Amino acid sequence: MTTPLANYLILAALLFAVGLAGALMRRNAVLVLIGLELMFNAANLNFIAFWRFNPHPERLTGLMFALFSIAIGAAEAAIGLALIIAIYRHRRTAQVDQFNSLKG
Amino acid sequence: MESIIKYLWLMPTAPLLAAGITALLPRRQRVLSAGLAIGAISISFVVACIAFSATLHAGGRATSNFRWLDFGSTSVQLGWVLDPLGAIMSVMVALVSLLIFIYSVGYMAKDDNFTRFFCFLAFFAAAMLGLVIANSLLLFFICWELVGLASYLLIGFWFQKPSAAAAAKKAFIVTRIGDLGFLAGMLLLYAKTGTLLFYDNGHGCLDRGAAGGVMVATTFISLLIFCGAVGKSGQIPLHVWLPDAMEGPTPVSALIHAATMVAAGVFLIARVYPLMSPESLKVVTWIGALTAVFAASIAVAQDDIKRILAYSTVSQLGYMMMGLGAGGVAVGMFHLTTHAFFKALLFMGAGSVIHGCHEEQDIRKMGGLRRRMPVTFATYAVGMMALCGVPLFFSGFWSKDAILGATHHWRTSPAPFYLGLAGAFLTAFYMTRQVVRVFFGKPATKEAEHAHESPSVMTVPLVILAVLAVMAGFFGTPAWPWFQSYLEGTPYEFDLSKLSEAVPIMLLSTGLVVAAIFLSGWIYGKTSAQAAREKDPLETAQPAIFALLRHKFFVDEFYDATVVNLTIVFALFSDWLDREIWDGLVRAVSRLTLALARLNRSVDESVINGSFDAGTETVRDSGKWMSLLQNGQTQRYLRVIGLSFCALLILLLWGSR
Amino acid sequence: MLNEIAFLLCASIILAGAVGAMMLRNLVHCALCAAGAFAGLAAIYLQLNAEFAGFAQLLVYVGAVAILIVFTILLTRSTELQPGAVHHSSSWWMGLLVGGLVLACLVGSIMSSPSLVRLPSQPASAPVKGIGEQLMSQYIMPLETIGLLLTSALLGAVVIAVREPEKSDPPAR
Numbered sequence: 009m010t011t012p013l014a015n016y017l018i019l020a021a022l023l024f025a026v027g028l029a030g031a032l033m034r035r036n037a038v039l040v041l042i043g044l045e046l047m048f049n050a051a052n053l054n055f056i057a058f059w060r061f062n063p064h065p066e067r068l069t070g071l072m073f074a075l076f077s078i079a080i081g082a083a084e085a086a087i088g089l090a091l092i093i094a095i096y097r098h099r100r101t102a103q104v105d106q107f108n109s110l111k112g
Numbered sequence: 113m114e115s116i117i118k119y120l121w122l123m124p125t126a127p128l129l130a131a132g133i134t135a136l137l138p139r140r141q142r143v144l145s146a147g148l149a150i151g152a153i154s155i156s157f158v159v160a161c162i163a164f165s166a167t168l169h170a171g172g173r174a175t176s177n178f179r180w181l182d183f184g185s186t187s188v189q190l191g192w193v194l195d196p197l198g199a200i201m202s203v204m205v206a207l208v209s210l211l212i213f214i215y216s217v218g219y220m221a222k223d224d225n226f227t228r229f230f231c232f233l234a235f236f237a238a239a240m241l242g243l244v245i246a247n248s249l250l251l252f253f254i255c256w257e258l259v260g261l262a263s264y265l266l267i268g269f270w271f272q273k274p275s276a277a278a279a280a281k282k283a284f285i286v287t288r289i290g291d292l293g294f295l296a297g298m299l300l301l302y303a304k305t306g307t308l309l310f311y312d313n314g315h316g317c318l319d320r321g322a323a324g325g326v327m328v329a330t331t332f333i334s335l336l337i338f339c340g341a342v343g344k345s346g347q348i349p350l351h352v353w354l355p356d357a358m359e360g361p362t363p364v365s366a367l368i369h370a371a372t373m374v375a376a377g378v379f380l381i382a383r384v385y386p387l388m389s390p391e392s393l394k395v396v397t398w399i400g401a402l403t404a405v406f407a408a409s410i411a412v413a414q415d416d417i418k419r420i421l422a423y424s425t426v427s428q429l430g431y432m433m434m435g436l437g438a439g440g441v442a443v444g445m446f447h448l449t450t451h452a453f454f455k456a457l458l459f460m461g462a463g464s465v466i467h468g469c470h471e472e473q474d475i476r477k478m479g480g481l482r483r484r485m486p487v488t489f490a491t492y493a494v495g496m497m498a499l500c501g502v503p504l505f506f507s508g509f510w511s512k513d514a515i516l517g518a519t520h521h522w523r524t525s526p527a528p529f530y531l532g533l534a535g536a537f538l539t540a541f542y543m544t545r546q547v548v549r550v551f552f553g554k555p556a557t558k559e560a561e562h563a564h565e566s567p568s569v570m571t572v573p574l575v576i577l578a579v580l581a582v583m584a585g586f587f588g589t590p591a592w593p594w595f596q597s598y599l600e601g602t603p604y605e606f607d608l609s610k611l612s613e614a615v616p617i618m619l620l621s622t623g624l625v626v627a628a629i630f631l632s633g634w635i636y637g638k639t640s641a642q643a644a645r646e647k648d649p650l651e652t653a654q655p656a657i658f659a660l661l662r663h664k665f666f667v668d669e670f671y672d673a674t675v676v677n678l679t680i681v682f683a684l685f686s687d688w689l690d691r692e693i694w695d696g697l698v699r700a701v702s703r704l705t706l707a708l709a710r711l712n713r714s715v716d717e718s719v720i721n722g723s724f725d726a727g728t729e730t731v732r733d734s735g736k737w738m739s740l741l742q743n744g745q746t747q748r749y750l751r752v753i754g755l756s757f758c759a760l761l762i763l764l765l766w767g768s769r
Numbered sequence: 770m771l772n773e774i775a776f777l778l779c780a781s782i783i784l785a786g787a788v789g790a791m792m793l794r795n796l797v798h799c800a801l802c803a804a805g806a807f808a809g810l811a812a813i814y815l816q817l818n819a820e821f822a823g824f825a826q827l828l829v830y831v832g833a834v835a836i837l838i839v840f841t842i843l844l845t846r847s848t849e850l851q852p853g854a855v856h857h858s859s860s861w862w863m864g865l866l867v868g869g870l871v872l873a874c875l876v877g878s879i880m881s882s883p884s885l886v887r888l889p890s891q892p893a894s895a896p897v898k899g900i901g902e903q904l905m906s907q908y909i910m911p912l913e914t915i916g917l918l919l920t921s922a923l924l925g926a927v928v929i930a931v932r933e934p935e936k937s938d939p940p941a942r
Binding site: 011014015016017018019021022023024025026027028029030031032033034036037038039041042043045046049052053056057059060065066068071072074075076078079080081082083084085086087089090091092093094096097102 | 772773776780783784787788790791792796799800803806807810813814817818819821822825826829830833834837838840841842844845861863864865867868869871872875876879880893895899900903904908911915918919922923925926927929930932
């Protein structure tokens with residue numbers, strides 16, 4: 009394993025940035041959710057990478073965290089998509105800039 | 113004397129109380145006001161008689177002084193004095209006032225302002241009596257001014273007449289000019305001697321008399337005081353008010369402008385005689401002589417019965433001054449006393465005539481009143497003869513001859529003597545003219561035809577005064593100089609031989625008087641019913657001179673052109689100054705204030721309000737602008753969160769370095 | 770040598786998938802690219818000796834989440850969406866900026882940290898047995914909680930998304 013840790017971290021950072029940019033850029037709510045998922049995954053990658061490069065890898069802390077994170081991410085994706093569907097039923101649109109009834 | 117001096121103050125106070133009570137009466141009360149006045153003056157007369165008898169017995173003088181004002185370490189003292197001069201004067205004043213008060217009851221019976229008249233009369237009597245007994249030049253001056261005030265009120269009694277109001281103002285203002293000199297003299301005297309009391313156990317200003325102080329200073333002070341006498345006694349050049357003062361009712365003319373007030377000037381000089389230096393006495397004599405002839409000549413050309421008598425008064429006052437200056441106190445005071453009686457008599461007679469002719473005053477419109485008003489005619493004739501100086505029985509003869517004798521012996525110049533003689537001639541002339549036009553001949557108008565005699569309340573005082581006009585003269589003849597020695601405190605004796613010394617002058621004056629009477633009688637005796645429309649014989653003879661005399665030598669016009677115009681110019685200048693300059697300043701200040709106020713308001717509105725409004729606008733705009741952030745768009749919120757996350761990250765990671 | 774190539778390959782797949790998921794116009798294409806990215810990530814996990822995590826990733830994300838996303842896209846397809854409509858939101862450059870900023874920060878912090886030179890440890894292994902034991906002993910609480918969470922999420926999703934049979938629903942076209 010000669011790939012330094014930095015590579016993995018930079019990859020995770022790139023993934024995170026892309027996901028963030030996309031979440032902030034796209035109009036469709038589903039795509040915002042996809043961006044969110046990408047960000048989640050980037051964080052997971054960080055955890056795994058750090059576990060791997062830990063002096064004591066038998067502790068499995070990072071791995072555990074990543075597993076739980078995967079589960080929670082799935083749950084959150086389910087809920088979010090359900091919400092999108094519910095909103096779609098009311099508003100007939102899935103564009104986030106139409107959901108502005110909280111306008112101050 | 114010591115006992116009476118304590119009660120001497122009753123003499124002026126009684127009429128003053130009468131005047132005060134009358135002034136406060138709620139309604140017009142004729143009986144009460146007249147009764148109060150007459151009663152009060154009777155009390156004064158009684159007190160005066162008591163004082164007079166006290167001086168007869170004791171002689172000398174008594175004073176009673178009291179402290180009036182304190183200022184600093186000095187004090188002003190007032191007081192009254194009882195001496196022969198004051199006693200005789202107060203008796204004369206009280207007696208004449210009493211008679212005239214009684215006369216006024218009849219004369220003013222038809223007037224609406226009866227009450228006011230008696231109030232003023234009583235006030236005048238109080239002030240005059242106060243003046244007579246005053247021991248302090250300050251008290252004298254105060255009463256002097258009060259007498260002037262009473263004169264103003266009484267001359268302008270019928271103030272609805274513009275001529276009366278103007279005459280009252282003229283009297284007051286002209287006498288004021290003289291009083292200015294009087295005041296200045298008083299102040300200088302106080303500065304020089306430290307006291308204004310006349311007699312104060314040797315410390316009074318008259319006690320030191322001419323002996324103390326430099327002659328020059330006394331001349332100046334006494335001349336200044338004489339200025340007051342010039343104004344009050346109608347000497348030239350301040351004589352112009354006296355003829356106009358005839359606008360007042362006849363009792364007023366009789367009392368104030370014949371007998372008493374105008375004599376106050378003469379009395380003043382007599383009072384401060386110790387202060388007069390020989391130089392100032394010369395001035396007094398000259399002015400008196402000139403006045404005598406001047407006024408007598410004007411009287412020749414006048415047609416108003418009262419105006420003739422007024423100029424006669426001015427002329428006789430000139431005689432009194434002449435007598436004071438040349439002969440001394442006794443000579444002047446003797447003529448003053450006799451003049452008071454017969455002049456009051458003449459004025460009251462004139463009032464009776466006016467009353468009888470239904471308020472007609474022009475002698476050309478009268479005539480033949482001898483038969484219709486006998487008592488008036490008789491008493492008037494007595495007065496006229498006394499004034500002219502018809503010999504032996506009439507007082508004016510003795511007093512005028514005393515003056516002529518004094519001026520004859522005057523060392524400075526014989527001119528006053530000749531002027532006095534000329535004056536005597538003129539006096540007889542115009543008096544005869546007046547009597548002939550009024551009482552003799554045929555009546556010129558219907559009113560004169562239907563003239564009636566006056567009621568007894570008016571004629572009885574006339575008779576009493578006529579008796580006095582005769583009797584008073586006998587007290588001052590050279591044979592029995594009781595009056596003179598009484599005043600001077602020297603012994604006297606009845607010595608007929610003394611008469612012989614004065615015979616030449618007596619003859620001379622008698623000759624002149626008789627000549628004048630005959631001349632005037634001859635000229636004017638030929639009057640007929642057309643006299644009122646014809647010109648005066650003298651006017652036809654010498655029209656230019658007659659016009660000059662009738663217009664009183666144009667003195668009034670001269671004064672009007674110079675003094676009055678000067679005052680008007682000055683008044684206009686002051687008005688301009690006040691309106692343009694001072695008012696302009698005030699207006700400028702007010703405009704400045706207005707401008708400041710406007711500036712203040714604009715600053716307040718624009719700057720303060722504006723800044724407030726701008727501030728609130730900014731807040732509102734910033735709020736509006738910031739609320740744009742809250743557009744309800746989730747992605748915007750996310751972006752903001754993202755930015756803040758970056759900022760926080762940067763801060764955490766590199767901020768701590 | 771082989772590792773680097775494998776790593777680079779997987780990294781490019783991941784990044785291509787991510788970028789495509791965010792940039793493509795067609796929503797289904799985006800979802801598929803996202804699935805590809807997830808798969809790439811699973812490969813990286815495998816490379817990092819986290820086999821269980823990698824297969825779990827494949828199962829959950831690719832197998833469940835990506836399908837869910839596809840279904841949602843299909844269900845929320847709007848008929849008025851024209852082909853030429855803008856699919857980026859307004860001021861999309863802001864999102865780009867934020868993303869760039871975050872990237873810069875992260876990269877900056879990575880580059881400046883001392884863990885850069887950390888070498889990998891001795892070959893690590895994460896046997897499933899070990900994971901199971903850890904789950905049941907040390908991580909029992911989180912495990913049970915996860916179970917509850919998943920149950921409630923399931924129920925919640927059903928509640929939210931269930932169609933109400935009355936009038937609150939406009940008739941679907």
